[in-house]
């Protein structure tokens with residue numbers, strides 16, 4: 001009878017032990033899975049948040065952000081006549097996006113800025129021609145009118161990129 005009692009109590013202990021083990025594994029199971037879930041989701045989230053490719057404008061803005069400058073979008077009205085540009089000096093910051101609205105006050109003129117491959121059409125009195133460029137290089141650059149001898153006659157200007 002004692003043997004049976006021992007066996008019964010042993011089997012009871014084993015059963016309760018098993019039960020506890022099962023509970024523990026059940027309790028542990030979710031905590032073990034949680035990191036796995038995070039691990040598998042995190043790379044996906046990072047991938048989806050990574051832009052396919054930054055545009056030139058975004059890259060510039062990032063560069064400007066590092067040096068605490070913000071790339072500006074600037075528009076200048078430049079008037080050309082015989083034989084001048086007004087203004088004859090334009091100053092922008094490196095990284096700015098510049099739009100030039102060239103207005104012809106009289107004669108045949110154009111606006112050429114070779115450093116940035118900018119050239120308006122040759123326009124007549126009263127006409128306008130617009131060009132845009134990215135001032136991504138600092139320095140002083142000359143713009144001029146390429147019609148006839150206008151440049152020699154003084155139809156030049158200075159672009160300063162700081």
Ligand SMILES: [Cu+2]
Pocket residue numbers: 080081108109110145146147150155
């Ligand atoms: Cu001219």
